[in-house]
Amino acid sequence: MRGVVMAAIAPVAAVPARGLPRRASSRFPRGSPRVRLAPAPHRTSSLRDRVGTRYPSSEVRTRRFAAASDAPTAPDAAPDAGPDAAPAPAPARLDLEGDELVLVVGGAGRVGARVVRRLASAGARCRVLTRDPSSKAATALRDACPPGTVELARGDVTEPGPKGDAALAAALLGCTHVVACFGAQRISKIGDVLGLGAPETNDVTHPAAVNFRGVARLATAAANAGTVRRFVRVTGMSVGYHPADPIAVLLNAVLSMTIKWQLRGERAVRECGVPYTVVRPGNLLDTPRPRGSVVLVGHGDAKVPAGKVSRDDVAEVISVATFAKNCQNATVGVAGAPAPTGGIASQMAWDPARGMHYVAVEHEESVREGDDVAAMLEGVEADVGELRDRRHFPFVAAFVAALFGAATLATAGLVAAARALLKL
Numbered sequence: 361m362r363g364v365v366m367a368a369i370a371p372v373a374a375v376p377a378r379g380l381p382r383r384a385s386s387r388f389p390r391g392s393p394r395v396r397l398a399p400a401p402h403r404t405s406s407l408r409d410r411v412g413t414r415y416p417s418s419e420v421r422t423r424r425f426a427a428a429s430d431a432p433t434a435p436d437a438a439p440d441a442g443p444d445a446a447p448a449p450a451p452a453r454l455d456l457e458g459d460e461l462v463l464v465v466g467g468a469g470r471v472g473a474r475v476v477r478r479l480a481s482a483g484a485r486c487r488v489l490t491r492d493p494s495s496k497a498a499t500a501l502r503d504a505c506p507p508g509t510v511e512l513a514r515g516d517v518t519e520p521g522p523k524g525d526a527a528l529a530a531a532l533l534g535c536t537h538v539v540a541c542f543g544a545q546r547i548s549k550i551g552d553v554l555g556l557g558a559p560e561t562n563d564v565t566h567p568a569a570v571n572f573r574g575v576a577r578l579a580t581a582a583a584n585a586g587t588v589r590r591f592v593r594v595t596g597m598s599v600g601y602h603p604a605d606p607i608a609v610l611l612n613a614v615l616s617m618t619i620k621w622q623l624r625g626e627r628a629v630r631e632c633g634v635p636y637t638v639v640r641p642g643n644l645l646d647t648p649r650p651r652g653s654v655v656l657v658g659h660g661d662a663k664v665p666a667g668k669v670s671r672d673d674v675a676e677v678i679s680v681a682t683f684a685k686n687c688q689n690a691t692v693g694v695a696g697a698p699a700p701t702g703g704i705a706s707q708m709a710w711d712p713a714r715g716m717h718y719v720a721v722e723h724e725e726s727v728r729e730g731d732d733v734a735a736m737l738e739g740v741e742a743d744v745g746e747l748r749d750r751r752h753f754p755f756v757a758a759f760v761a762a763l764f765g766a767a768t769l770a771t772a773g774l775v776a777a778a779r780a781l782l783k784l
């Protein structure tokens with residue numbers, strides 16, 4: 361939960377989050393959730409007074425979670441890490457017991473492969489579940505890891521019936537951990553809106569089939585296996601956002617209601633009975649973390665802005681959190697920011713008087729930033745309370761209707777203008 365600490369800065373004008381100071385504020389607009397503010401001596405003057413000034417204490421958070429500057433380079437650092445990439449921190453020690461066999465579903469994907477490389481180099485055995493074990497990505501991954509650490513298995517979480525269940529059960533045999541690092545990437549079709557062809561039930565590429573039913577099937581199979589100690593699910597940052605949040609609305613509208621189905625998938629994971637960890641990344645970058653940028657880690661229902669974050673950092677969060685005791689039954693958000701934020705972010709807001717505008721908000725106390733993700737993860741706490749389902753569709757419908765209305769008005773205006781011109 362967070363609170364708005366500053367009124368509108370400028371209507372629909374981006375406010376750079378960096379450089380803004382933190383402050384104490386007692387002005388919470390009616391209905392807005394309050395921020396839990398940690399005691400801090402610098403939160404004494406008004407944010408309005410300081411907008412535009414550099415916040416000298418932005419290191420407060422980063423210093424706490426900075427990796428040692430003389431740390432050795434990670435052995436599996438991306439080969440294309442150039443001068444713009446931040447130096448890779450030393451890999452953190454994973455809390456392994458020695459008998460680990462981790463099923464990584466989606467392990468041949470871009471995040472999954474990084475997780476597999478990281479776990480294998482730390483001494484954990486991995487089984488990669490892929491729909492095509494003969495693919496170049498899957499075989500290259502196995503060949504790049506220490507011999508005997510990675511095996512490939514065929515499976516598709518959307519495959520129904522006894523055959524699909526048997527494939528999942530076989531893949532889970534002897535597994536101690538599951539990392540479910542897969543998801544649907546389906547662009548919405550006009551038929552979805554018109555209810556043609558029931559894609560939610562008939563299309564195996566739909567988020568309903570992959571992010572919800574596929575995840576639920578895998579989680580049930582993991583519970584039935586009887587050997588799984590942790591089920592880790594990777595979803596997305598905006599799963600925790602209010603359904604009216606502009607980012608959630610846009611993603612739902614464009615990607616076949618993906619946020620709605622990711623949320624249901626998370627609920628299925630919580631209900632399966634196996635201890636879980638949910639990792640919600642922001643917008644994923646394929647490049648290493650840019651020099652000067654920071655990683656933000658939050659837990660529970662703390663809102664972390666869904667800024668771009670390197671897949672390397674997300675893989676590190678997944679790898680550490682999978683075995684960290686404090687991350688059991690916890691939800692971890694991970695995102696990035698191009699520079700230290702000073703504890704402040706800007707976000708879009710709407711009210712009838714000002715329309716769409718940006719407000720500056722203070723990160724919640726449980727959101728940390730820096731470049732040492734393992735240290736930041738030490739502050740993660742278990743989830744409190746149940747994860748409730750939310751109604752996403754009304755907001756998407758309102759958005760689509762508004763778009764349609766705006767397009768109609770614009771067309772009518774153009775036609776009127778053309779007529780007026782022709783009469784001249």
Ligand SMILES: NC(=O)c1ccc[n+]([C@@H]2O[C@H](COP(=O)([O-])OP(=O)(O)OC[C@H]3O[C@@H](n4cnc5c(N)ncnc54)[C@H](OP(=O)(O)O)[C@@H]3O)[C@@H](O)[C@H]2O)c1
Pocket residue numbers: 465466467468469470471472489490491492515516517518541542543544570574594595596597641642643644645
């Ligand atoms: N892109 C973003 O900005 C973003 C942001 C936040 C969260 N995420 C989440 O993070 C996840 C990982 O991202 P990524 O970049 O690694 O994605 P990716 O490279 O597209 O990999 C996703 C993997 O999912 C697997 N998969 C898809 N459908 C499957 C099915 N029915 N059964 C089994 N496996 C299936 C695929 O494995 P095979 O083809 O080998 O079977 C694929 O390798 C995404 O799936 C998404 O849910 C993405």
